[in-house]
Amino acid sequence: GGGGKVVTVLVLGLDNSGKTTMLRTLTTTEQEGQRQGPGASSVPTVGQRQENFQSGGVSFRAWDVSGAARLRSLWERHYRHCDAVIFVVDSADHLRLVVARSELELMLSHPDMSGRRLPLLVLANKSDAPHALSAPHVASALGLERITDKPWHVCASSALSGEGLGDGVSWLARQLR
Numbered sequence: 001g002g003g004g005k006v007v008t009v010l011v012l013g014l015d016n017s018g019k020t021t022m023l024r025t026l027t028t029t030e031q032e033g034q035r036q037g038p039g040a041s042s043v044p045t046v047g048q049r050q051e052n053f054q055s056g057g058v059s060f061r062a063w064d065v066s067g068a069a070r071l072r073s074l075w076e077r078h079y080r081h082c083d084a085v086i087f088v089v090d091s092a093d094h095l096r097l098v099v100a101r102s103e104l105e106l107m108l109s110h111p112d113m114s115g116r117r118l119p120l121l122v123l124a125n126k127s128d129a130p131h132a133l134s135a136p137h138v139a140s141a142l143g144l145e146r147i148t149d150k151p152w153h154v155c156a157s158s159a160l161s162g163e164g165l166g167d168g169v170s171w172l173a174r175q176l177r
Ligand code: GDP
Pocket: 013, 014, 015, 016, 017, 018, 019, 020, 021, 022, 064, 125, 126, 127, 128, 129, 157, 158, 159, 160, 161
């Protein structure tokens, strides 16, 4: 603790991709009790869900993008204040990969996001689940190779066990240093 750079990371992804589980795993493995600290808050508004917490000098803001099309403008306001994005994908949910891809493309093409060199970490989550697609497969399904204005990295992860989260977050930390 102390002296850590404070950055704002937006955590986006469809519902059920594992965002809440990932945030819980990250915070409990980092420092017990941080979630109850002054930086932690949960805002369960109708149609949107936002969670704020601090971990390792990083300030996280998590957004659940699904089912919030009409309220999109509410959470899009935070785009210009963010320093990085974690996009969580359920790699076992083959059918909704195409939905995840269009949400990702919508976010990347937003005027407050496009052209900014902010790091994008994609978590191919639920790698422990049967029939989970590999990280390279998830990357190609999402069309990540077409992203040229941002450094991006894809990581297989299990938010349940924490496997892969450390690798992903340390890549992000290196980009933000
Ligand atoms: P959110 O809607 O994106 O916040 O997703 P949640 O964190 O609520 O997770 C949705 C469901 O997926 C829950 O039942 C979790 O236990 C499960 N889940 C989340 N991460 C993983 C994972 O890495 N592996 C497996 N097998 N299940 C996961």
